[in-house]
Amino acid sequence: MSAFTGNVPSQDLAEEFLDRSTPLSRLRNILHRYPAISPAVVLIVAIIVFGLINPRFVYPANLSLITQQVAVVGTLALAQTLIILTAGIDLSVGAAMIFSSMVVAQTAAVNGVPGGLALVIGLFVGLAAGALNGFLVTRLRLPPFIVTLGTLNVFIALTLLYSNGATIRGAEMPSILTATGLPIAIGDVRITVGVIVMLALYIVVAFMLGRTAWGRHVYAVGDDKEAARLAGISVNKVLMSVYLAAGVILAIGAWVQIGRTNAASPNAGIDLNLDSITAVVIGGTSLFGGRGVVWGTLLGALIVGVFRSGLSLAGLDVLYQTLAVGVLIIVAVSVDQWIRKVRA
Amino acid sequence: MTAILEARSLVKTYGRVVGLDGVSLQLMAGEVLAIIGDNGAGKSTLIKCLTGAEVPDEGEILLEGKPVNFKRPQDARNAGIETVYQNLAVSPALDVASNLYLGREERLSGVLGTVFRVLDTKGMRVRAREELSRLGITTLQDVTVPVENLSGGQRQAVAVARAAAFGSKVVVLDEPTAALGVRESKQVIELVKSLRDRGIPVILISHNMPQVFEVADRIHIQRLGKCAATITPKSHSMTDAVAIMTGAAAA
Numbered sequence: 001m002s003a004f005t006g007n008v009p010s011q012d013l014a015e016e017f018l019d020r021s022t023p024l025s026r027l028r029n030i031l032h033r034y035p036a037i038s039p040a041v042v043l044i045v046a047i048i049v050f051g052l053i054n055p056r057f058v059y060p061a062n063l064s065l066i067t068q069q070v071a072v073v074g075t076l077a078l079a080q081t082l083i084i085l086t087a088g089i090d091l092s093v094g095a096a097m098i099f100s101s102m103v104v105a106q107t108a109a110v111n112g113v114p115g116g117l118a119l120v121i122g123l124f125v126g127l128a129a130g131a132l133n134g135f136l137v138t139r140l141r142l143p144p145f146i147v148t149l150g151t152l153n154v155f156i157a158l159t160l161l162y163s164n165g166a167t168i169r170g171a172e173m174p175s176i177l178t179a180t181g182l183p184i185a186i187g188d189v190r191i192t193v194g195v196i197v198m199l200a201l202y203i204v205v206a207f208m209l210g211r212t213a214w215g216r217h218v219y220a221v222g223d224d225k226e227a228a229r230l231a232g233i234s235v236n237k238v239l240m241s242v243y244l245a246a247g248v249i250l251a252i253g254a255w256v257q258i259g260r261t262n263a264a265s266p267n268a269g270i271d272l273n274l275d276s277i278t279a280v281v282i283g284g285t286s287l288f289g290g291r292g293v294v295w296g297t298l299l300g301a302l303i304v305g306v307f308r309s310g311l312s313l314a315g316l317d318v319l320y321q322t323l324a325v326g327v328l329i330i331v332a333v334s335v336d337q338w339i340r341k342v343r344a
Numbered sequence: 345m346t347a348i349l350e351a352r353s354l355v356k357t358y359g360r361v362v363g364l365d366g367v368s369l370q371l372m373a374g375e376v377l378a379i380i381g382d383n384g385a386g387k388s389t390l391i392k393c394l395t396g397a398e399v400p401d402e403g404e405i406l407l408e409g410k411p412v413n414f415k416r417p418q419d420a421r422n423a424g425i426e427t428v429y430q431n432l433a434v435s436p437a438l439d440v441a442s443n444l445y446l447g448r449e450e451r452l453s454g455v456l457g458t459v460f461r462v463l464d465t466k467g468m469r470v471r472a473r474e475e476l477s478r479l480g481i482t483t484l485q486d487v488t489v490p491v492e493n494l495s496g497g498q499r500q501a502v503a504v505a506r507a508a509a510f511g512s513k514v515v516v517l518d519e520p521t522a523a524l525g526v527r528e529s530k531q532v533i534e535l536v537k538s539l540r541d542r543g544i545p546v547i548l549i550s551h552n553m554p555q556v557f558e559v560a561d562r563i564h565i566q567r568l569g570k571c572a573a574t575i576t577p578k579s580h581s582m583t584d585a586v587a588i589m590t591g592a593a594a595a
Contacts, residue, residue, distance in 0.1 A: 033490065212461045213449035216442055220435040227435050230427075231506075232418055232447035290437040 032339045035284035035292050039299035039332075042282075046303060050310030057313050060188035066305040071180075071194040072260050074301040075253035076272055077279035078201055079246035081297045084280050085209075086222040086242050087289025088137065088144030093250050094273030095155035096129035098266065101254035102159050105168040105264030108177055115174030123251040129155065130247020137243065138236040152273070163266045170262035180259025194256040201249060206294045218242060223290030278325060279304055282332045286340065303328065346409045348373050348545050349394065349425070349514050354403035356389050363389035364400065365569035371514065376536060376546045378556040381566030382589055387549055388518075390566065394547070395427045395516055396420035407513070424513035428503045430522050436492035440484055441465075441472035443491055444506050475509045480538040483531060497528025501535055508539050515539060516547045521555065533559050553582045565589050 031038055051058040076093055083090040104122035107113040113121065129151070136147040170178040180194035209215035217238045220228040229235050258264050283300025285292025307328065308321045347370040356364040364386050371377050381387045392398035394405065396414030404411050407423055414420045417427070434443050445468045451457035452464045472487045481501050484494075491499055500520055507515045517536065521529035529552075536559050539546055550556050556563060557577045565572045565588050573588050580588075587593035 029493070032493075207460075211463055211465075213451070213463060214461070216438065216446065216449060216463070219437060220446055223435045223437045228446070230417070230429060231435070231443075232421060290435075 028339055028341070031335075035286075035339075036296040036299060037284075038335060039283050039296050039303060043299050043303050043306060046306050046310060050306065050314065053310070054313040054315075057310055061190075062309060062313070064190045066302070066309050067195050068192050068260065069309075070301045070305040071192065071198045072253060072257045072269075073272060073275045073279055073304070074298060075198045075201060075256050076250060076276040077283075077297045077301050078198075078205055078294060079249035079253070080276040080280050081283075081285055081292065081294050082205070082209075082218065082242045082246050082249075083144065084222075084277075084285055084287060085218055085289060085292055086239055087225075087287075088239075088242075089148065089277065089287070090133065090144065090246060091148040091273060092129065092133065092152040092155055093148075093246060093276060094269050095152050095159065096126065096247070097250040097253045097257060097272065098269050099129070099155045099159040099162070100125040100251045101257050101264045101268075102163045102168075102266055104177060104254060105173055105258060106163060108174050109168050109172040115176035118174070118177065119255060122254055123248065126247040126249075126251025126254070127244060128247070129250070130243040130245070131240075133246075134240040134243030138239050159266045165266055167263055167265040167267075170258070173258070173264075177255070178259050178262055180256045181262055182259070192259065194259045197252060197256055201252060202294055202298055205245075205249075209294060214238070214241065219290050221289075275304065278329055281336075282328055284332070284336065286336050287333070288340070291340075300332075347371055347406070348408060349547075350406040350409075351390075351394060352404050352406070354390065354393055354400045354405070356393060356398060356400045362569050364393065366403070367566070367569070367571050368403075369394075369564055369571070371545050371547060373545055374540055374543050375561040376540050376548055376559050378548045378550060378560035378563045379566060380550065380553075380556055380563060380585065380589060381572075385566040385589075386569045387566050389569075391427075391516060391518060391547070391549060394420070395425055425516065426507035426512040426514070427516040428500075428507045428518065428520055430519040434491045434499055434503050434506075437490055439488050439490050440494075440502055441469045441487040443502050444468075444472045444475065444487075444509060446506070448510070476505055479505055479508055479535070479542065481505055481535065495528060496524050497531040500524060500528070500532050504532065504535050504539070508542075508544055512544065514545055514547065516549075518549045519551065520548070521550070521552060529555065553585065557582055557585075567591060 047058065056062060076097060079093050080090055100122045103125045104118045107121055108115050108118035133147055133151055136142050137144050180192065180197055182193045183190045184193065184196065209218060217228065217233050220231065220233060221235050221238045225235055257269065261268060279301035280297050281287065281300070282303050283292065283296030283298070285296055304325055307324050311321045311324060312318065349371040351367065351369040353366045353368055354364045355366055367386065367390055379387050379390065389398060393400045396417045396419045399415060406412065412423055435446060438446065450464045450468055452462045456462040457464070469487050476484055483498050483501060491502055494502070504517065504520065520532050524532065533555055536546055536548060548556070548560065560577060562574055562576050563585060564574050565585060567589060575585060584593065
C-alpha cells in the first residue's frame with residue numbers, strides 16, 4: 001500500500017496547476033517541442049546586433065565567408081548530432097576526418113590513384129572508423145566517451161604515421177579533390193560547392209531522422225535504451241548504423257575540408273572536434289540523447305561562425321571570441337536542463 | 345473451453361535455487377488472472393517464462409492449445425503475448441502515436457514507402473486515435489503530444505494501449521500501478537477492465553490486494569516456487585489470500 005501514499009498525487013497536482021499556467025512554463029513547453037527555436041532566435045539577434053555594431057558584418061561578402069568557414073564544422077557537427085542523439089559522444093570524429101582527408105590526398109597525389117577513386121577510398125576510411133567505434137560501443141559495451149577518446153589518439157597517430165607529418169597542397173592533387181572549394185555566385189553572395197554539399201547532407205539526414213522508422217529508432221534508443229529494446233528495436237543495430245552513418249558523413253567532410261583549406265594537413269583541425277560538439281549543443285540537441293534536430297545543429301554551427309566573425313569585426317581580440325563561445329556553451333546547456341524539466 | 349495460455353509443470357532453477365517448482369497455470373479467454381505472492385515466491389520467474397525472458401528447464405507452455413517455445417521476449421511478442429513493464433514502458437520524447445507504433449512503424453504505400461522508406465505519419469496517427477478509442481482510453485485526446493508531457497497514469501495508458509492494440513492475444517501487466525498515484529491507479533485498473541470487456545485476457549502481477557480483488561476473476565497465489573492455490577475474490581477474502589501467501593493457512 002505504501003506506493004499509494006506519499007507525495008505522488010501532490011506532484012501530480014503541481015504538474016497540472018503550475019506547468020501549464022505561467023507564461024514561462026508555456027514558453028518552456030514550446031521550446032521543448034521545437035528545439036530549433038532557441039538557436040534560431042539567438043542567431044537572428046546576433047546577426048542584428050553585430051550588424052548594428054559594424055555594418056560591414058552584414059555585407060554579402062562577409063556573410064558568404066561565414067558560410068564557408070562553417071562548412072567543415074557544420075558537416076562534422078551533423079555526424080556528431082547523430083551520435084549525440086543516441087546519448088553518445090564522438091571525440092574522434094575530427095581526427096577520423098583528418099585521417100580520411102590525408103588518405104584521399106596522399107593516394108591521389110603520391111600514389112597516383114585517380115581522384116574519384118581516392119574519394120571512394122576515403123569513404124571507406126570513414127566507414128572503417130565508424131565501424132571501429134560502433135563495434136567497441138555495441139559489442140564490448142564500452143561507453144562512447146572512452147571508446148572515442150581511445151580512437152581519437154589512434155587516428156591522430158595513424159594520420160601522422162601514414163603522412164610522415166607532411167602537408168599536401170591542393171595544387172598537387174587532382175582537381176576533383178579541391179572542387180568543394182569552388183565558388184558559386186548567387187547574386188552578391190558567393191558560396192562554395194562545399195557549402196552546397198553540407199546543406200545536401202543536412203537535407204538527407206533530416207529526412208532520414210524525421211521521416212523514416214530508422215530515425216524514430218535513433219531517437220528512441222537515445223531517449224531510453226531499455227524501453228526501445230522492450231519495444232522490439234534492435235538497439236545494437238541502430239547504434240552501429242549511426243556510427244557507420246557518422247563515418248560516411250565525416251568522409252564527405254574530409255572532402256569539404258580539402259577544398260576549404262586547399263590542402264590536406266595532418267596537423268589541421270585540432271579544434272574541429274570540440275567545435276562540432278559545441279555546434280550540436282548550442283543547436284539545442286540534448287547531450288542526454290533523444291532530443292534535438294539537425295537544423296538546430298546547423299544553426300548552432302552558424303551561431304559560432306557569426307560570433308567569431310562579429311566579435312572580430314567589432315574589433316575585439318580573438319581570445320574574446322573563444323570566451324564568448326565558452327559562455328554560449330554553458331548557457332545552451334543550462335537552457336537545455338531547464339527545458340528538460342518539463343519531464344518532471 | 346481451452347485456455348488461451350497454459351503453463352504445465354514449469355520448473356526453473358538458478359543453480360541450487362529453485363525459482364519455479366512445477367507450476368501450472370491456465371488463462372481463459374476474457375478473464376483477468378492476478379498473480380500474487382511474496383518476494384521470492386516465483387512471480388517474476390513465472391512471468392519471465394511466459395513472456396520469453398527466461399526459458400524454463402522443464403514443463404511446457406501452450407498458446408491456444410499449441411505448444412510454444414519462446415527463446416527471446418520478441419518470440420512471445422510475435423506470438424501475441426504483450427508485456428507491460430512497470431517503469432520501462434515508453435519512450436518519453438516520442439509522441440503518443442510514435443510510441444504505439446514503436447518497433448512496428450508503417451510506411452507509405454508506393455515508391456515513397458518502398459524506395460525512400462517514408463513513414464505514414466498521418467495514417468499512423470489516425471489509426472492510433474482509432475485504436476485508443478476502441479480500447480476505451482479517453483484520457484489521451486491528442487496523439488501528437490510527447491509522452492513525457494503526460495501524467496504517470498496517461499503514460500501507463502499508452503504502454504497498456506500499445507500492448508493491447510494490434511490484435512494481441514494476451515496482455516501481461518507487471519506491477520502496472522506500482523509507481524502511480526491513487527487516481528492514476530484507478531485509471532489503469534479501469535483500463536484493465538475494459539481490456540477484459542473487449543475479450544483480451546490479462547495477467548496482472550500486483551502487490552496491491554484491494555486492486556487485485558477489485559479487478560481479478562481468479563487469483564493465482566505463488567508461494568515458495570509453487571502455486572499454493574488458485575482462488576476467486578468470491579470464494580476467499582483478502583485476509584485468506586494473505587494467509588495463504590504467507591503460509592499461515594493452507595488453501
